[in-house]
Amino acid sequence: MRRVRTTLPPARPFTDSRATLVVDSTAAAGSGRRKNGPPPGQGRKQAPVPPSRASGPLPVAHPRRRRRLTITALIALTVAVAAFGGWYLAVGQASFIAAPTVVGLTQSEAEQVLASAGLTLTVTDTAFSEDVAAELIVSSDPAPGFDVREGGSVDVVLSRGPERFAVPDVRGLSAADAAAEITGAGLTVGASKQSFDDTVAAGKVTETDPAIGAEVKRDTTVDIVVSKGAKPVPLPDVVGRKAGAAKRILSGLGLDVSADSKFSEAVAKGEVISMSPKAGTVVSSGSRVSIVTSKGPPPVTVPNLIDSPKSRAISDLKRLGLKARVLEAEATPLDRVYSQDPPAGTQIPKGSAVTIRII
Structure with missing residues (x-):
């Protein structure tokens, strides 16, 4: 009987990138034993099973993206180191002093105080102040006693005085x-x-x-x-008063007084005959009040009494509202008027006297 040696073909590679299947390689030896079998007494190891598609794709490494993130991180670190170094050189090694008090000083006074400390002054603004007079410093930055770098500047605000x-x-x-x-x-x-x-x-x-x-x-x-407008004023009674006195009373109440006059046999000349509105009427201040003053009795034309009997002359004058003033000699055989004063035709007030001479 002829023994045949058979060699298994190599396993095809598993192309799915999500998992790798490990397959034991076997070869037919002359004795028919596996070269890499498990030790006696141990079970055979199972090859890993690829995950199912339902479990989702496995993360895939992207070397190019990792390289880009690494470069960005290095740049950021470099900038941070440079910034820290700049700060340290500019500020970190600087010496600080306490800011002097300049509030309440004029600008020139403050400049002298700061200059003596090796500092400068910068006016940044102005502001109203109820407590600090105009042109004096109302605040400073840094505030008095706070750190300021040697050779640095103190910002100040000048007062504009009280706001009114x-x-x-x-x-x-x-x-x-x-x-x-x-x-x-x-x-x-x-x-x-x-x-x-x-x-x-x-x-x-x-x-x-x-x-x-x-x-x-x-x-x-x-x-x-x-x-509320002009104040209401109750009118006082000025009837019978002299015209001048009546005007003063009414004007003193803020009233506008107008005056007229007419003849009156009942009211003496110069006295108030009437007023309008009447006394007691309430009017506004500034209102007009009219008064009428007397010009005395109306005038009478003196009649011609010459050669009139004395008795008739007297009665004629009386009828006209005139009075007769009779002048007689010791003897008046004719008992007639031979002269009169004022002469006939003269206008005189009613109630006036006419002098007649009798012979």
Whole structure:
């Protein structure tokens, strides 16, 4: 019987990159034994089983990406080292001193103080201050006592003094317009009061508190006074008073007085005959009040009394409202008027006397 030696063909490589199948290589020896079998008494090892497709793909190494990440990390590290070195050379080895106090000093005074410490001054801004006068330093950076590098600079802010706002002139404006002006000036509108005013129309602002033009702090409350118009005035009775006195009384109440005159037999010349509106009427201040003053009795034309009997002359004068002043001689045989004063045709007030001479 002929013995045949058979050699197994080599296993084909497993091309799936997700797993590798290890296959034992066997060869037919002359005696028919495996060269690499397990030791006696041990079971045969199983080859690894490729994972199923349902378990997901295994991560695949990308050498090019790893190389790029490595280069980026090296660059970042280099920059960080360089930055630290620059900081250390510029600041880390620098010497520091305590910043001097310059608040409250003028700029020139502060420059001298800082110069004596080997420092310089930089004005960075200005600011209003209620506590620090204008042109003085109100703050510094670094603050007094804090570290500043030798030879460095201290930033300062100069005071502009207290911040003040002028109360705007809102006289004659409506309450709404006045409020807008006050708010626009950086102030706050306060209470609105009302008051009678003879010169400002009703509904218009007459004054403010604080007063117009006053310099005050921001957001200061400004009260306004709004006119109620002219104050009502009850008219006093001036009838029978002299015209001058009546005018003074009415004008003192803020009234506009107009005067007229007419003849009156009942009211003496120069006295008030009547007034309009009547006494007791309530009017607004500034209203017009009319008074009528007496010019005395109306004039009378003197009649011609010459050669009139005395009795008739006297009766004629009496009828006209005139008085007769009779001058007689010791003897008056004719008992007639031979002269008169004033002469006939003269205009004289009623109630006046006419002198007649009798012969």
